[in-house]
Amino acid sequence: MENNIHLPKTNFGKLQEYLREFVYGGIDGAVTTFAVVAGGFGANLNPGILIILGLANLLADGFSMSVGAYLSAKSEGDNFGKHEKIEYWEIENLPEMEREEIATIYRKKGFKGELLENIVNHICSDKDLWVAEMMKDELGMMRDSKSPFKIGLATLISFVLVGFIPLMVYLYDFFFPTDLNIFLWTSILTGLAFMIVGWLKGIVNQTSKLRSVSETLGLGLLAAVVAFYVGDLLESFFM
C-alpha cells in the first residue's frame, strides 16, 4: 500500500524507510487514546476509568493495527509473487498471446512498424524482462521492497509510544496528585505530539510542513471535540 517515491535525503538514516509507518501509527495511537480521555472527560468519568480504558485500547488497538499492517504488507507481497508466477507460466505456455500484449503496450506508446517489431523481439528474448514489463505495464504492480515485519514493528512502536502521550498526565496525577488541570495539560501535550508527528508527515508526503502540521493538529482536535461532546451528551442518558 506504499508508493515508491524516493524520499528526499534527510538525517533519519535507515529509520527514514519506515517513517511513513511511524507517522501513521503515531497519529492513530494518539487519536485513539485522546478520544478515550476526551470522551471520558466530557462524561465526567473517574480518571481511573480513563486510565484503564485508555491503556486497554492503546495495547489492544496497537497490537491489532500492527499485526494488521504486517498481514496487509505480506499479502501484497504474496500477491505480487503469485501474479509474477502466473506471468511466467503464461509466457511459457501462451507465448503468442503474451507477445501480443507487449506489442499492445508499446503500440499505445505510439511505436509502430519495424521499430515496434524490434522492441517486441528484444523484450520477448529475455523472460525476466518480459515478465517485468507485464507486471508493471499490464498489471500496474510494483514490488515493495519494505519488510512486512518491520512495517508491523514500526507501526506498533509508534502507536504505543505516541498513543501513550494522552495518558501520561493522568497517570502522573494518579500517583502524584497535583492541583493541575489535567485535561488541559493532556491537551497541550497531545497537541504538541500531533504537531511533531504532523511535521514528520510533511517529510513523508513531501508537502508543506505548515499545512501538514495544521492538518494533523486539526485531525486530533476534531477527534477530541467529537469525543468530548458525545461523552457530554450521553452522560445524562446512560449513567
Add this chain to the structure above:
Amino acid sequence: MENNIHLPKTNFGKLQEYLREFVYGGIDGAVTTFAVVAGGFGANLNPGILIILGLANLLADGFSMSVGAYLSAKSEGDNFGKHEKIEYWEIENLPEMEREEIATIYRKKGFKGELLENIVNHICSDKDLWVAEMMKDELGMMRDSKSPFKIGLATLISFVLVGFIPLMVYLYDFFFPTDLNIFLWTSILTGLAFMIVGWLKGIVNQTSKLRSVSETLGLGLLAAVVAFYVGDLLESFFM
C-alpha cells in the same frame, strides 16, 4: 497508497472500487469499539460507561480516520501532480539531461545501438509520453484514479457501521433489559462481523478466503483478549 491491481470481476459493481477502504475501515472500527467493550468488561465497568466511551470512540476515531484517509489520498495526488510539473519543466529546460535519463531506462532493459536511439527519439518527440515514462520508470509513481473524497467517505461509512456492531447488544440490553450474557452475545456478533469483513478482505487482496477470514477473526480476538486482560489487571489498581 493503493496498489493498482485489477480486481477480479464480482457483483459488487461500482462499490468494488472502494471495497479496500470498506474492508480496512470496518476492521479498524470494530477493533476500536470491541477493545472498549472488552477492556471495560475485564474491569467490571458499568455497561453505561462502555456505551458512552464506545460511541465517543466510534465517532471520534471514525471522523479522524476518514478525514486522515482523505488527506493522505489527496496529498498523494498533489504529490504526483507536483512531480509531473517538475518533469515537464525539466524536459523543457534540461532536455539533454532528461533525454539521457530515458536512454538510461531503456539501456537497463538491454536495448542498445540504433534500436535504443530510435526508441529514445520516439519517446522524446512526444512530451506527454516522455513525462509519463519518467514518472513511472524514473520515479516509480503511478496515478491513483480513486477519488480522495470517496476514499474518506467509504472509510467513514464502514468504520461507523461495522464499528457499531460491538455496541449493539449493550444498547439493546440497556433499553430492553434481558437475561442474556451480553458480553458473550457481543463477542459472537462481532466475531461474525470479523468473518464477513475477512471474507471481503480475501476478495480485495486476492488471497485465500479461509486464510483471510481466520486472520481477521484472529486479529479481532487478539485485540479483545489484550483489552480484557489489561482491564482485568488494572481494575484493582486504578479503581
